[in-house]
Amino acid sequence: MAPPKVLMVAEKPSIALSIASSISGCQMHSRKGSTDVHEFEGMFIGLPAYFKVTSVIGHVFSVDFPAKYQDWSATDPIDLFQAPIQKTEANPKAHICRHLSQEAHGCSHLVLWLDCDREGENICFEVIQCTGFQANDARRKVHRARFSSVTGKDILKAMSCLVEPNKCEALAVDARQEIDLKVGVAFTRYQTGYFQGKYGDLDSRVISYGPCQTPTLGFCVQRYLQITTFKPEKFWALRPHIMVDGYELQLEWERHRLFDMDVALMFQKLVLQDRILEVTDMSEKQESKGRPPGLNTVNLLKIASSALGFGPQMAMQLAERLYIQGFISYPRTESTAYPSSFDFKGTLGALANNPMWGDYVQGLLSDGYHKPQSGTDAGDHPPITPMRSANEDMLERDAWRLYQYVCQHFLGTVSPNCKYTRTKVEFSIGGEFFHCIGLHVTVKGFTSIMPWLAVSEKNLPQFAKGDKIEVSKVELFEGQTAPPDYLSESELISLMEKNGIGTDASISAHINNICERNYVQVQAGRKLVPTALGITLIRGYQCIDPDLCLPDIRGFIEQQINLVAKGEADHSCVVQHVLEQFKQKYSYFVKQIDNMDALFEAQFSPLADSGRALSKCGKCLRYMKYISSQPSRLYCGTCEEVYYLPQKGTIKLYKELTCPLDNFELLIFSMAGPEGKSFPLCPFCYNSPPFEGIDTLFGVSKTGSSGKLGKGTGMPCFLCPHPTCRHSLIAQGVCACPECNGTLVLDPISAPKWRLYCNMCNCLVLLPQGAHRIATTRERCPECDSTIIEVDFNKNTTPLEDGATLHSGCILCDDLLHSLVEVKHGKSFFKRAGRWARARGRGGHRGRGRGLGKMDPKMSFRDF
DNA sequence: GCAAGGTC
Structure with missing residues (x-):
């Protein structure tokens, strides 16, 4: 009988590899799949077995609302609190679910090697679901491996005492997901809908709310408010100076500083009257500055931000690359404690020949390195350490700087502490007490490899108790208290960590989020x-319901789901209870939104006051105002109507042409970038397509008929089937797109780099360059039905005989034109969703529903 | 278009 098959699943490919290597002693066969599968023979629960080790890539599923709730305008956000939710594959392209199901086929054991945290426990059950294993099936058993680090020793230990996955912990994650989704989405949709478009200079597409991002913003605004409400106060300090052995020494006052000038002046007078200082005491203390514990992700991010000037996302990208290249260990870890099995000698050995630290490392190896400080062990990965030696030439500048820090930090952790002697000399004069401090480093220790942490030497002259010294001057220093600086990113990371906002992996995402949403800006010095x-948002929450932006909101959710994790409360009861509370907060927020709006009104300009006149409204024939802040739009002050425009590009009046359907002046929109296409549009048609079904055919169709069209959807002229308008698809369409079901349309303002672009995908076709004019005609090619185009060549570069410049023909069938066109791909144009049966063709009566059918071989672009 | 959590 064949030995039983055992499927083992890890959270990420790198761990699957480590586990397989450890258990098989590197005697395995690896093959590709959605994720790699490592196979080998071995012993399982005392019997021979065939092992397959593979992995997921984080969560398999993510949670969202069903399609019915996706239409922002058709769903009242309050209904989201009771809405059903569904799990869909988090990364459908990766086909992880199918992969697991296939690999599980014929296996009689499933061993779950997901990370040993709550999220990992949740992924265990996602894996169980995909593999089709059942909880209480005697023939197909599910096991959970609990490992405290990804080291050979811990892996083998976990193998020998397999347990069961913890359903309660997994349910706690389900609860968090549902609460985060419902609360975040409900508030986000509501406040976006309320404020968006109400103020002209309010620059935001989405005004998001979230139990992590909002308190994160709260920290930044709190500091801002501290700064703006700060009232500086003057203070005074006495600073006597003495001359000893030719050096001038300034003494510190025991009273530090006083906030009353008259009192300070009185003390100055007393000191000046006495003039003689007496040394009253001298003390010497041995002090020590401890070496750092191991480096974890959060501390790496803090250092990267404060010392290297890298944002968290950039720092993680650099670290990730260094990890993949084998220069550093896995950069995502919470632990600052090294596992007992950590190979310090090996790690030091790897750096022994490094041109930068080689000598220092050799010193540590010969004199004996120190055992690192204990730190905390989160049971995940060891602290971040160098894995192999690199020099400056091997890495890019930024990667090198980060690598350098990782090395210095590691060497610091195994170096001696820094030791120094601290001397304090105390003086009295005129009844007042002063002192000075001397510092003398006796052991540099780790500070010689981390010089920025060094203790600076301060030498003092020799004093003896009872010495009498004349003061040379008594300065009355006048200073002013200063507000704190803006919150630094590294301070914010500390605050988030302390308050349990986000995780080591998600902290950078939250900070990035509040930047992208235009809530904060990163300035010099991060x-x-x-x-x-x-600021207005946070002040708004503060006046309606401060809980909404306080860090405790995350704590509250955590504390509730902890009850589920510990099995002390039922999952759905807890979810219901928490959602009920948030729903009440939501209702109250909605009821009080006027209070927040008052702050917005004070801060931003109402729509009617902003923007510049751009084009004429077809209804009242007056100029409408163009509002450039996102979402960019036109506003007709007379009709009080808003017309959304395509986003992320430039918009101009199009030769004062008007739409034959509604009399609105046409605009021309150019997408950003050198390859960006341009197309005309009518503001009215774009927002309310006049032909049934157009809005659902082009790209995004989620907005529905009553929704605010225009944010990436709508009907530009290149989709318009108007039979006679010069700008419609019928007039400007040339031929079928070689790549999709779309139509190639002439870019009307592309001269002199004339081109066609597809109205559905990102296909681009270059036309004869440098021509004076290229235009579509009403003629069709008798052979392939494409639109005949007319080209007026430049007289200096014309390919025509006798200097003729005018030529008409079909770009597919005319030999000359065919030889002058070239297919190119631009940046993605619009979503390639939906099939639009083209209205290309005579008279445009072909309408919808008629497919393209087999392509005429002559239409093929293969020869290009 | 929306949250936060994995991971790449």
Whole structure:
């Protein structure tokens, strides 16, 4: 009988590899799949077995609302609190679910090697679901491996005492997912809908709310408010100076400073009257500055931000690359404690020949390195350490700087502590007491490899108790208290960590989020400065319901789901209870939104006051105002109507042409970038397509008929089937797209780099370059039905005989034109969703529903 | 278009 098959699943490919290597002693066969599968023979629970080790890539599923709730305008956000939710594959392209199901086929044991944290426990059950294993099936058993680090020793130990996955912990994660989704989405949709479009200079597409991002913003705004409400106060300090052995020494006052000038002046007078200082005491203490514990992700991010100037996302990208290249160990870890089995000698050995630290490392190896400080062990990965030696030439500049820090930090952790002697000399004069401090380093220790942490030497002259010294001058220093600086990113990371906002992996995402939403800006020195929008939002929450932006909100959710994790409360009861509370907060927020709006009104300009006149409204024939802040739009002050425009590009009036359907002036929109296409549009048609079904055919169709069209959807002229308008698809369409079901359309303002672009995908076709004019005609090619185009060549570069410049023909069938066109791909144009049966063709009466059918071989672009 | 959590 064949030995039983055992499927083992890890959270990421790198761990699957480590586990397989450890258990098989590197005697395995690896093959590709959605994720790699490592196979080998071995012993399982005392019997011979065939092992397959593979992995997921984080969560298999993610949670969302069913399609019915996706239409923002058709769903009242309050209904989301009771809405059903569904799990869909988090990364459908990766086909992880199918992969697991296939690999599980014929296996009689499933061993779950997911990370040993709550999220990992949740992924265990996602894996169980995909593999089709059942909880209480005697023939197909599910096991959970509990490992405290990804080292050979711990892996083998976990193998020998397999347990069961913890359903309660997994349910706690389900609860968190549902609560985060419902609360975040409900508030986000509501406040976006309320404020968006109401103020002209309010620059934001989505005004998001979230139990992590909002308190994160709260920290930044809190500091901002501290700064703006700060009232500086003057203070005074006495600073006597003495001359000893030719050096001038300034003494510190025991009273430090006083906030009353008259009193300070009185003390100065007393000191000046006495003039003689007496040494009253001298003390010497041996002090020590401890070496750092191992480096974890959060501390790496803090250092990267404060010392290297890298944002968390950039730092993680650099670290990730260094990890993949084998220069450093796995960079995502919470642990600052090294596992007992950590190979310090090996790690030091790897750096022994490094040109930068080689000598220092050899010193540590010969004199004996120190055991690192204990630190905390989160049971995940060891601290971040160098894995192999690199020099400056092997890495890019930024990667090198990060690598350098990882090395210095590691060497610091195994170096001696820094030791120094601290001398304090105390003086009295005129009844007042002063002192000075001397520092003398006796052992540099780790500070010689981390010089920025060094203790600076301060030498003092020799004093003896009872010495009498004349003061040379008594300065009355006048200073002023200063507000704190803006919150630095590294301070914010500390605050988030302390308050349990986000995880080591998600902290950078939250910070990035509040930047992208235009709530804060990162300024020089990676200081976080809140924007008017960020400040107004937080002030709004503060006056309606401060809980909404306080860090405790995350704590509250955590504390509730902890009950589920510990099995002390039922999952759905807890979810219901928490959602009920948030729903009440939501209702109250909605009821009080006027209070927040008052702050917005004070900060931003109402729509009617902003923007510049751009084009004429077809209804009242007056100019409408163009509002450039996102979402960019036109506003007709007379009709009080808003017309959304395509986003992320430039918009201009199009030769004062008007739409034959509604009399609105046409605009021309150019997408950003050198390859960006341009197309005409009518503001009215774009927002309310006049032909049934157009809005659902082009790209995004989620907005529905009553929704605010225009944010990436709508009907530009290149989709319009108007039979006679010069700008419609019928007039400007040339031929079928070689790549999709779309139509190639002439870019009307592409001269002199004339081109066609597809109205559905990103296909681009270059036409004869440098021509004076290229235009579509009403003629069709008798052979392939493409539109005949007319080219007026430049007279200096014309390919025509006798200097003729005018030529008409079909770009597919005319030999000359065919030889002058070239297919190119631009940046993605619009979503390639939906099939639009083209209205290309005579008179445009072909309408919808008629497919393209087999392509005429002559239409093929293969020869290009 | 929306949250937060994995991971790449």
